[in-house]
Amino acid sequence: MANVSEAMFGGYLNVTAENRSLGVYNRSDGEPLYDAPIEYPYAIMCVITVACGLALILYGFFRPVRKWCVEEKVPFGEILRSFSPTSCLHGQGMLAVAIILLLYLFFALPIGAERAYGKFVFAFAVETESMSRQSGTTLESVFWLAFTAGRGLATLVSGWIRPATLVLGELAINTVSAAVLSFFVLRSPLVLWIFTALFAMSLSPLFPGALAWANVSINMTAMATGVAFIATAGGAFAFSWLSGYLFQYHGEMSLMYLMLGYTVTAVMLFLVLLLLKRFYDRSDTQPRSLDVKDQDVSVPLRSDDMENDAKKTEAMA
Numbered sequence: 029m030a031n032v033s034e035a036m037f038g039g040y041l042n043v044t045a046e047n048r049s050l051g052v053y054n055r056s057d058g059e060p061l062y063d064a065p066i067e068y069p070y071a072i073m074c075v076i077t078v079a080c081g082l083a084l085i086l087y088g089f090f091r092p093v094r095k096w097c098v099e100e101k102v103p104f105g106e107i108l109r110s111f112s113p114t115s116c117l118h119g120q121g122m123l124a125v126a127i128i129l130l131l132y133l134f135f136a137l138p139i140g141a142e143r144a145y146g147k148f149v150f151a152f153a154v155e156t157e158s159m160s161r162q163s164g165t166t167l168e169s170v171f172w173l174a175f176t177a178g179r180g181l182a183t184l185v186s187g188w189i190r191p192a193t194l195v196l197g198e199l200a201i202n203t204v205s206a207a208v209l210s211f212f213v214l215r216s217p218l219v220l221w222i223f224t225a226l227f228a229m230s231l232s233p234l235f236p237g238a239l240a241w242a243n244v245s246i247n248m249t250a251m252a253t254g255v256a257f258i259a260t261a262g263g264a265f266a267f268s269w270l271s272g273y274l275f276q277y278h279g280e281m282s283l284m285y286l287m288l289g290y291t292v293t294a295v296m297l298f299l300v301l302l303l304l305k306r307f308y309d310r311s312d313t314q315p316r317s318l319d320v321k322d323q324d325v326s327v328p329l330r331s332d333d334m335e336n337d338a339k340k341t342e343a344m345a
Contacts (some may be wrong), residue, residue, distance in 0.1 A: 094170045117216035127304050134297045135256050136263025138234035143264045144271035155280045158217045171228045178229030191241035201290040210284040
């Protein structure tokens with residue numbers, strides 16, 4: 029990992045076996061680590077985050093307040109029911125639990141892969157001597173540019189393609205890209221350039237695409253959506269730790285093998301989700317329509333309508 033440190037910081041850090049074991053990293057001129065250039069990007073992100081937070085706080089204080097009232101209190105049992113997976117799938121017990129858990133696991137996979145690949149692609153390019161530090165930095169930028177472009181392109185075509193079809197197509201491209209990177213990446217730097225971009229473009233729309241599929245397939249309540257984002261945070265944490273461990277103790281190619289394993293797992297999970305959802309649709313016999321006779325369908329007359337009726341009555345008299 030010493031080469032990684034030198035590649036990332038341009039020789040600013042003097043990492044030895046002794047201070048690596050102690051967790052102490054000093055610059056070659058004796059200055060502490062907090063004076064290293066890596067602190068500047070973190071400071072910039074801190075300023076941006078604080079600015080966004082202050083803007084939201086000010087909006088909460090100065091936005092117009094709408095008057096509203098609640099006619100009746102929500103029963104406590106309904107609040108507890110919102111925590112149950114069966115609230116998203118009209119009951120069905122274990123089938124609902126299986127679909128929700130697998131869906132949350134699927135949500136975690138693309139977000140975790142995004143964090144892992146985006147964090148280590150620069151180190152991979154430099155450590156395998158496929159690129160120089162400058163080219164590795166450009167490759168990192170290409171990854172995130174393609175990531176943004178893929179999400180925008182998916183937004184444009186989502187109006188004409190069903191969510192399930194779109195997710196399956198993205199998974200197919202993602203799997204092919206990861207397979208090429210796993211078996212042919214060391215043959216030419218061009219392979220790393222092209223398929224890193226394709227991998228990023230097909231990776232970025234997976235989470236919003238899966239969320240769109242969930243919205244049209246099940247009842248994604250506010251509680252279910254919140255837990256989905258918690259699952260993505262767990263995936264980011266797990267993949268960050270796992271990719272770093274594999275990269276350090278099992279070599280640079282472990283990053284590509286991890287991405288290939290992620291794509292295969294994601295494809296299998298989504299196919300299982302489609303099968304379970306089809307089985308649920310066939311077994312769901314609960315009526316979805318409302319009983320009109322139990323509903324109050326009377327329409328109150330407006331005051332202007334009553335005045336018009338009164339005038340017509342006087343004219344006829």
